[in-house]
């Protein structure tokens with residue numbers, strides 16, 4: 001599907017990637033995912049829920065992507081602001097690119113169906129961390145960003161992860177877990 005401007009949809013974070021080539025590869029990965037997806041209408045894609053695993057309560061894939069990126073950046077900034085000597089260097093370009101791309105595989109994992117959404121054939125065969133790595137590898141993203149995509153969820157448990165992947169993982173679960181708990185009735189309001 002043409003006509004979706006990821007340069008605009010991924011603001012403000014996409015412009016905060018300093019490396020121009022990395023920025024272009026992030027956008028190319030989103031476009032390639034959309035081209036391979038089941039979306040034919042812009043509105044269908046813009047309303048896509050960020051997960052089918054729990055009630056999203058209206059939170060879209062794009063909102064989630066931006067919130068997780070902001071959360072991961074916040075976690076990095078918190079350490080840089082308050083540690084006299086940060087224990088490890090955090091690459092902000094890599095962190096933002098990884099945050100934006102961590103769920104890019106969901107564009108091919110979830111498809112529109114009868115006015116709603118369902119898991120696609122692609123999604124039945126592989127979860128989004130795997131399809132996301134394939135999409136990003138094809139566009140030439142560096143291995144450290146592939147680690148953010150491939151190892152941000154349960155696929156990454158017990159596997160070597162970059163510090164950027166750990167921050168994205170934590171920001172991701174901070175947005176996901178409260179929704180699951182609400183659904184189970186275990187979130188105290």
Ligand SMILES: [Fe+2]
Pocket residue numbers: 064068102103172
């Ligand atoms: Fe996510």
